[in-house]
Amino acid sequence: MRPVTRTLLLLTLLLALHSPAHAGTVTLAYEPASREDVHIAEMLIESHVGDDAARVINVLNCLPRNVVIRFGTEEGPQYAPAMKGRPAEIHFPYTFVAELQRIFTRNGYTDSPQTLERATLDAVQHTLFHELGHAIISMRGIPTDGGEEDAVDSLATILLIESFENGGDIALNAADAFSYLASEEELESAIPDGTMPSDDDRATMQPNIAAALDEHSLNVHRYEAIACLIYGSNPERYSFIAEDIQLSPQDAANCVDNYTRQSEYWFSLLQH
Ligand SMILES: [Zn+2]
Incomplete structure (x- = not known):
């Protein structure tokens, strides 16, 4: 099991001291849960996964207007811009959390209830920051x-990496979820000989199969892009990622440059 300590690094606090005042804050709301979803709602509340995400964004002080993370909605996960007097919201269904649990269960995260819960909450955490990212990009x-x-x-x-002691591990569990989705889509796309089809093949394919393949490559791409950033943030600690995604020495060096460039870009942007 991966360590669960989640300490905000000094970095975010230091950055906050230099941030201009953006007036927006992130708050949480939980919709009543149905009988099947009660354990999901309890897990979210007790783990403080939403509080942790809200605190990082609030300390960074980077939102011009308020955002409510609303757990237990019908639709989502998605960012819903403000409308008709209601603030901007992030919609996060309990059923999505249950689906993450199923993905991890199918892929062997069954050593202990804690292993499954940790992986699920890590993927929830990444998804929360993903949706908060949409809020930041849209509002700013x-x-x-x-x-x-x-x-x-x-x-x-x-x-995740810059705000939590084990942020790379949290992101890695989220990336794993995308990788499992990609391999499940590969199985489901019913390619006769098991090879990826050419563009010509795709043109004559049933639309639903072509759509499944697009979704598949999207999830493969997401996994590789996130894994490259995690590796680039700490090549020694995450050397196994370079083997997993078969990074050439040049690719590996590019991941390190890419992490430095992108983290500097985002933090300088969020401070203004
Ligand atoms: Zn998105």
Whole structure:
């Protein structure tokens, strides 16, 4: 089991001292849970996973307006901009947390209830920061030429690594969830000979299979991009990642540069 200590690093506090005052804060709300979801709601509340995410963003002082993280909604996870007098919200269904638990259970995180709970909460934490990233980008009008989804995945990973003692491990559990989704999609996409199809094959394919393959490559890409950042943040501690995703020495060096560049970019941006 991975360590569970979650201490905010001095870095975020130091940064906060230099931040201009953005008036927005993150608060939490929990919708009543149905009988099947009561244990999920209890796990979220008792673990303080939402409080931890809110505290990091509030200490950074980087939101111009308030955001409510609302657990137990029907839809999501998603960022819902403010409308008609209601503040901006992050919608986070209990059923999504249950789905994460199922993904980890199917993939052998069954040594102990704690192992399963830790992995699930880590993936929840990354997803919360991903959605908070959408809030920050939307409210601050931050341009994302590489695509907003990639940008918020990077931001979420960097915030975890820089804010929690074991942040790389938290992000790695989230990346693992995307990798499991990718391999499950691979099995489900029913490719006759088990090889990835060419673009010509795709053109004649049933739309649902083509869509499943797109989703698949999206999850593979997410896993690799997050894993590269984690590796780049601490190549010694995460040397096993370089083997897992078969990084060439040049790729490995690029991951280190990439982490430095992206973390500097995001922190200088969040401070202004
Ligand atoms: Zn997103």
